[in-house]
Amino acid sequence: SQQGEEDPQALSIQEGENATMNxxxxxxxxxxxxxxxxxxxxxxxxxxxxSNEREKHSGRLRVTLDTSxxxxxxLITASRAADTASYFCATDLSGGYNKLIFGAxxxxxxxP
Amino acid sequence: DAGVIQSPRHExxxxxxxxTLRCKPISGHDYLFWYRQTMMRGxxxxxxxxxxxxxxxxxxxxxxxxxxxxNASFSTLKIQPSExxxxxxxxxASSPEGGNSNQPQHFGDGTRLSIL
Numbered sequence: 492s493q494q495g496e497e498d499p500q501a502l503s504i505q506e507g508e509n510a511t512m513n514x515x516x517x518x519x520x521x522x523x524x525x526x527x528x529x530x531x532x533x534x535x536x537x538x539x540x541x542s543n544e545r546e547k548h549s550g551r552l553r554v555t556l557d558t559s560x561x562x563x564x565x566l567i568t569a570s571r572a573a574d575t576a577s578y579f580c581a582t583d584l585s586g587g588y589n590k591l592i593f594g595a596x597x598x599x600x601x602x603p
Numbered sequence: 604d605a606g607v608i609q610s611p612r613h614e615x616x617x618x619x620x621x622x623t624l625r626c627k628p629i630s631g632h633d634y635l636f637w638y639r640q641t642m643m644r645g646x647x648x649x650x651x652x653x654x655x656x657x658x659x660x661x662x663x664x665x666x667x668x669x670x671x672x673x674n675a676s677f678s679t680l681k682i683q684p685s686e687x688x689x690x691x692x693x694x695x696a697s698s699p700e701g702g703n704s705n706q707p708q709h710f711g712d713g714t715r716l717s718i719l
Contacts, residue, residue, distance in 0.1 A: 521705060522705055524705070524707060531712075532712050532713075533607070533694055533696075533710030533711050533712045533713055534646075534694070534696075534708075534710045535710070536707035536708065536709070539705075539707055579646070583705040590648065590651065590659060590705075591648070591705060591708065592648075593645065593646040594645070595645045596645070
């Protein structure tokens with residue numbers, strides 16, 4: 492089974508609302524990364540949070556990491572139609588140098 | 604700066620044919636990754652290189668798949684012979700050296716492969 496699992500699988504919201512996506516993983520990690528994928532395009536890195544960090548911000552993005560629960564969340568505030576995409580978490584296995592395991596992703600639809 | 608460049612963007616071919624996918628990583632990046640994305644299995648790592656040397660090919664599905672990186676600016680993923688179940692989007696990604704910590708990966712826009 493996959494190291495990272497996102498929840499929910501799909502999310503539909505209105506512009507201006509906040510979107511929260513969750514990621515759970517199974518084994519110890521060095522860091523956790525979030526990526527976005529627009530339809531027909533490659534993945535784009537959004538944010539990286541290290542295992543010794545609990546929260547990180549980047550513009551409208553807020554990521555939290557709870558290593559005791561082996562979970563992370565990505566919050567997009569004041570969503571826009573352009574945020575419509577799939578969002579993936581990716582974890583590295585502690586000691587698994589430079590090899591990321593991606594979850595199945597959350598499909599976010601933001602309606603104008 | 605140019606990102607990761609993949610070619611072709613789309614490939615349609617008949618089963619049994621040889622398929623070659625190409626990738627040009629970002630200049631200066633030491634790591635190159637090949638992934639496959641399908642609805643059923645999501646994004647799977649096939650193989651990755653460090654400084655042109657294959658490090659982990661445990662994700663390569665079978666001997667029909669091979670990958671090479673003859674120099675720092677070019678890599679190929681070859682399928683011979685191709686089968687319909689190989690139909691997927693194949694991504695190449697690269698990342699810089701990060702010591703003992705993973706760095707963000709930069710993805711190309713993929714090759715959408717259809718085997719008839």
